[in-house]
Structure formats: structure tokens, C-alpha cells
Amino acid sequence: MTAIRFGVLLVMISGFTLALSTLPATRESAFIIPEYRATGQGNDPVLEAAFISESLTTEVHSATAVELNNGDIRVFWYGGTREGSKDSSIYSRVLNRVDNSWSDIQEVMTRQLAIRDTRRYIRKLGNPVAVVKGNELWLFFVSASPGGWATSSVNLSVSTDSGYTWGPVRRLISSPFLNISTLVRDAPLAVGNGDVILPAYHELIGKFAELLQLDSAGNVTRKYRISHGREAIQPVLLPVDPNNAIVFMRNTSAAHPGKIWFSRSEDSLSDWAGLDPLTLPNPDAAVTVVQLHAEDELLMVFNNHARERDDISMAYRSDSGAAWQLIHQFETRAGSEKEHNPFSYPFLLHTRDGDFHLFYTWKKQHIKHVYFNRAALLEMRAAAGPGS
């Protein structure tokens, strides 16, 4: 009995010593503030729009894009017979910035691939987001097995050839409750220590925004809670200095609906100010925001309505103290149209050369791409009047 007693004690001491000695160090992240050229392509205003999903699937949704190291743009979306159908896959194509031509559409991720690699049954895929990290392209997407999107988990696949081939899919573990209800929608950021900060949100029971920190191997090593309760999801993350960021969020609140939420970190990503409503409306819908040439000079694309996704509009803010001003409307629903929520999930990309590429869901049938350059933006602001 004494031998067992001291044997157990020895096992305990050895085990805990091993655990303490191998405990990973806390990895401090520092944002890299992006730099953009002020000119963009050309001095003449250019505003062009086209459908890019080519009716390959009956329904499409949730486009996002990333600027590759060579300046090309790779766009991702998901599509299938309908949203959440078993035949839904993640699709992608590349815009060649030299000759402005689109590549063929690739089916980059299927349900079968994700099942095989994660060794879990998966019923549907959705919400792809990507980030360039050195020579790698990281693709995150959500998958749900039982239930609806609220039961989703996040998956990661990495490409070393800018998205033409993809490595094994791995499941991110981000919640202690059966690892369900973590979703992504907006762009991750690669940070200075080689980690990635992934904006994410929960939808089951609580509806709240958070950030996941992933190490260079793709493991979730830390989380930061932005909000709590059932107020806000789909955070758009923008760094304002190496240690701090601001976020804009979709409003899911029953008590305070109808306005886009805003918050800012206070000294570190661990501390966030409370939710602050903007003057801009939000019909419980995704928004997209990019920075211009100063950290607080912003351009937002959103649904300019408190209840319906009837339009796609753009607002500009010159600095943190200035008011948002509506400067352009890309879409609006005709009065005779019966389509419910025809325009949604905008994603705006500000390329390093100063141009803008907007993608959004058009009546769930198409992904629409709108290109505009810096000169066109200046023209929109001038047309909108003083203050913009």
C-alpha cells in the first residue's frame, strides 16, 4: 500500500513538472499597420461592376477576398443548390491585376474533403475567409454537422501556391461546449510574431464577438472576448496601433436593435470598451470596413436600413471625431421587386496600390464584384458634398 501511495505521488509530481516545464509561453501579438499607395490605378475615375460567380450553383453567398503577394486578388464564396445544402462547396477564382482577367472558377473545398480530413461528419460548409501569411495562404471556413449555422465550428486549410492546391483541413478548437458555435465572416490579420488574429463570433445561446489568436501551426492559443450577451456578431477588425484595434459589428440585439455596433480595445486586445452604436443603421446584417491612409479614415459598405437588406451603400469617415457621411449607393431594391433581403454580406478589399474591390451577395444568385479606384472615390465624396 505504501508503494502505491508513493508511486502515485511520484507520478503526480512528474506529470505536473512535465506540464509546467513544457507550458507554451504566452505569445504577444503586435499588429502590422498596412500601408496603401495614395494613387491607385489611374487618375480617371473608374467604377465597374460584374457578376463573377457564373451561375455555377443555384445559390451563392458570403464572398470575401484577399490580395495575394503578387497583387492578384483571390475571391472565395460558397455555393450550392441552396444555402446549407449538402452539395455546398467553397469556390474561388483569381483576378489577374495585370490584364484584369478572371481565372476559371475552382472548387477549393468540398464537404467530402473536410469530412475526410477532420474525421467528423459535416453537413454543410460556409463563410470562407482568407489571409496571406508569408508565402502561405490560410483559408478558414465554417462547417456545421447537426443543426443550423449556430452549431458551426471553424476549419483551416493552408495553401503554399496561392490557393491552387490546399493542405489537409484541420478543425479549430475554440469552445469547451462540444466545440460548437464558433463562426467567421471577416478578414483575419497576420500579426508581427507570425500569429494570426481571426475575428470570430458565437451564435448559440450567446451572440457575441471575439478574436482567436492562432500560432504559426494553426492552433488556437488564446482568445479575446469583445462583447457578451446576445448583442453583436461578425466583427470587422481594424488595427489602429501595434497593440490596439477597433471593431465594427452586426447588431443582433433585441433590446438595442438597428444600429451598427462599434468598440475599441483599451491598451490590449484583452480589454474592450463597451458596445457603442453608430449613427448608421443595421438590419442585423454584415458590414465591411477598410482603412484609407490614416488608421481612423474609414470607408464602410453596409445595408443602409434598420430592418431590410434592400440596398448596398457606402459611407466615409475622415477621422475618429468626424461623422459618417453616405457617399454612394451601389444597389437599391426597386419598389416592384418582391425579393426579400436581396443584397447582403458586402466585403470590401483595399489593395496595396490604393484601389478598391467590393464583393457582395446579389439576390443569393450571384456574387457581384464592383471595382473602383481612388479617383472614383474622390469623385463620390465630392458629389456627396462638404464634409466628405
Next chain:
Amino acid sequence: MISAIPLLTALAMTIACIAWFTLLLPVNSLPHAGRVLVIVVIALLVILPFADYPGWYYVRAISGDSAVTALLFYIAVILQQHLSWQLYRDNELVLLRWLVLATAILLYPLSLGLTQFDSYILGYSNPWLLVVLFIITLFFWFRQYYFLAVMVTVAVVAYSLQLLESRNLWDYLIDPLFIVMVMLTWLRPSLSRRFAR
């Protein structure tokens, strides 16, 4: 369970499924051969493919990976039920129930967004959580609750070896189905008697 080794993942899921059915169904009243048959049937259902994928792919999609502590508990349940090997004392089961309940109350409401504080983040690279666990484990050892002491120690070692996909210590210590199974031994006196015999 173990991301690099599918066979061990399948084995872990099989153990978990056998334990869940053992706890949920009245298999105790069956003769020994009947119990063996039930285990074989459950194992086959978990391992054999249904509509292209092994049964455990579907189970894992819902349950996630079992915590290491849960797997050890499940193994102990199976051995005790079917081979009458008593790996832990009755007092250990009583204490385990209270600990699991307290941990669940601390962990889940906060991790599901009740407040701005997220208790789940305490499981990331946190030496203080390990220190607290060591003190708790010392208490187990002092009271001669060796099964609980070894259970927590093995979970901590598995965490340091990163045997699960998670890098969060909580995921090695507790999972929702583990809580349900431990609580079942409390809520159903017939199940408790199985452990007390």
C-alpha cells in the same frame, strides 16, 4: 481523439460510446454473455461505415472529442461493470460528481457569453491553473483517492504532450457528455448502486 492517429481516435470514440450505452441502458441485468454481445454490437456500430463514413465520424461530429479524464472514467466504468474491477472508491465518485458540477457551473455559462469574462481562456498556457490542479490532486492523494489523482495527472500529461487537437487545458479535463454521465450516476439511484456494489 488524437489528431495524428486515426485508429486511436476511433478507439477512444468506441470506448466513449460503450461507456455511454453502459450508463444509459440497463445492461447490468443481462448475463455476462449478453453484456459482451452488447459491447460487440456497439463497437461494430461505431466502427462500421454508414453511408460512406464510419459510425464514429457521426458521433464525433456531435460529441467532439472526449476529455482525457472522461475517457479514464469511461474505462473505469466499463471495467467495473463488465469485469468487476473496482478502480475507484465510492467516496471518489461522490467527490467527482461535486467537482464536475462545480467546474461546469464555473466554465460553461461564462464561456457561452454570460459575462465579459470568459473562463475558458484560463485554460490557455496558464501556470496558475496547473498549480491549482496540483493542489487539488495533492488533496486527492492525501485522502487516498488515487483514481482521481491519476485521472487528473494523466489529463495534465496529455495536455503537455498536446494529444488532443485543443491547446486548452479545460478540454483535457472536462466535456459536456462527461458531466452528463457523471450526473447520471447521481440522478439514477440504480446506476449509483452499480458502483457501490
